[in-house]
Amino acid sequence: MKFAVLGTGSVGQTLARKLVDLGYAAIMGSRSADNEKAAAFVNEAGGLATTGTFAEAAAIADIVIVCTHGAATLDALALAGAENLAGKILIDVTNPLDFSNGFPPTLLPAYTQSSLAEAVQAAHPKARVVKTLNTVNAAIMVDPQRLSEPGDIFVSGNDADAKAQTIDLLKQFGWPDPVDLGDITTARGTEHYLPLWVRLMGPAGGANFNIKIVK
Amino acid sequence: MKFAVLGTGSVGQTLARKLVDLGYAAIMGSRSADNEKAAAFVNEAGGLATTGTFAEAAAIADIVIVCTHGAATLDALALAGAENLAGKILIDVTNPLDFSNGFPPTLLPAYTQSSLAEAVQAAHPKARVVKTLNTVNAAIMVDPQRLSEPGDIFVSGNDADAKAQTIDLLKQFGWPDPVDLGDITTARGTEHYLPLWVRLMGPAGGANFNIKIVK
Structure with a gap:
């Protein structure tokens, strides 16, 4: 199984490392084939990690994960190419946050009445988009068991098989029981x-936390 | 201690009943003095409960709680009268939700880059606004101990004394350790x-749930 990881920031590097640790091939995709962060990661991660452009990574992969800044997500996927995404599971872990006025960010105005995940699905109708992992930071995404208890992780998407395969991957990451919220519009909730989330970092004493449903 | 409860829906009735149970006077405020839901509540709740217009209720009260629909909050407080709110703790439990397109609601467009709580504070600069309880339904607001564990409840506000008094009230409601998120702008997070929240009702099996920070 080959994964394209589109985005070379901390989320992309953390996800790619976890995938390699699990024995999967991970192609780090970026805007240019000579991205320094991607190259450094590959040097360190060894044989299962490679790099390429967004399009090269998506073309090779069985499953594509997009983890750019939210403001860059649609551009990155356009560069990846609709033909390279068609029929594939496209796991969207991005958030539509606007950091132009500093921290804490606001929601990008374009997505306050809907969601970035819906825009991704609309731009790539043949891709099978699943929104998940966007409610925790990178370290928790791939190792929820480091918390006192993992809390809940959510999936949203229109394709039942894509969600089932994503949930299987999440379980390999350490999430015991991912919560299926429903179709892709439910990504409005998590986004x-x-x-x-950004305002819980203070009370939580850092970014390594999650929420748990109590009933 | 006298509380004005502005709004006669299920949230208002539940809060007023709890306040009466705790031995406080509760004045149910509504648009008209002859509101049927308020009158029915008072008949049932007994001596500590009374009714009045928004202005009458706010004028008599030491602490004002606003629990109208979010779209009606600023109007209700305008009718309550700035002079009747000045200097008082104004607990805002409302949410800026737009139900005009059915369920689930979207955020009211006017508040997607800020919060209704900030608009309330701006409209009534002499009131000491505290946002809280807007992240749970009415039954949980006043009885979090009915859950397997209460989870977390949040307060936001600019006035430290107002937050401290609100936290004391929340503890009387059964919240062991309310989380102070910071100034009134932090209400953006909870709103x-x-x-x-509306999309967790399915997985949670109903509206009686909360979230808990796990770290």
Whole structure:
């Protein structure tokens, strides 16, 4: 199984490292084939990690994960190419946050009445988009068991098989029981939660936390 | 201690009943003095409960709680009268939700880059606004101990004394350790969480749930 990881920031590097640790091939995709962060990662991660442009990574992969800044997500996927995404599971872990006025960010105005995940699905109707992992930071995404308890992780998407395969991957990451919220419009819930997430960092004593449903 | 409860829906009735149970006077405020829901509540709740217009209720009260629909909050407070709110703790439990397109609601467009709580504070600069309880339904607001564990409840506000008194009230409601998120702008976090809250009702099996920070 080959994964394209589109985005070379901390989320992309953390996800790619976890995938390699699990024995999967991970192609780090970036805007240019000579991206320094991607090259450094590959040097360190060894044989299962490679690099390429967004399009090269998406073309080779069985499953594509997009983890750019939210403001860059649609551009990155356009560069990846609709033909390279068609029929594939496209896991969207991005958030539509606007950091132009500093921290804490606000929601990007374009997505306050809907969601970035819906825009991704609309731009790539043949891709099978699953929104997940956008409610925790990179370290928790791939190792929720480091918390006192993992809390809940959510999936949203229109394709049942794509969600089932994503949930299987999440379980390999350490999430015991991912919560299926419903179709891709339910990503509005997890994306709009981010303005609370950024304000829980203080009470939580850092970014390594999650929320758990109590009933 | 006298509380004005502005709003006669399920949240208002539940809060007023709890306040009466705790031995406080509760004045149910509504648009008209002959509101049927308020009158029915008072008949049932007994001596500590009374009714009045928004202005009458706010004028008599030591602490004002606003629990109208979010779209009606600023109007209700305008009718309550700035002079009747000046200097008082104004607990805002409302959410800026737009139900005009059905369920689930979206965020009211006017508040997606800020919060209704900030608009309330701006409209009534002499009131000491505290946002809280807007992240749970009415039954949980006043009885979090009915859950397997209460989870976390949040307060936002600019006035430290107002937050401390509100936290004391929350403890009487059964919240062991309310989380102070910071100034009134932090209400953006709890208000924008609502699109997730409405989508957790399915997985949670109903509206009686909360979230807990795990770290």
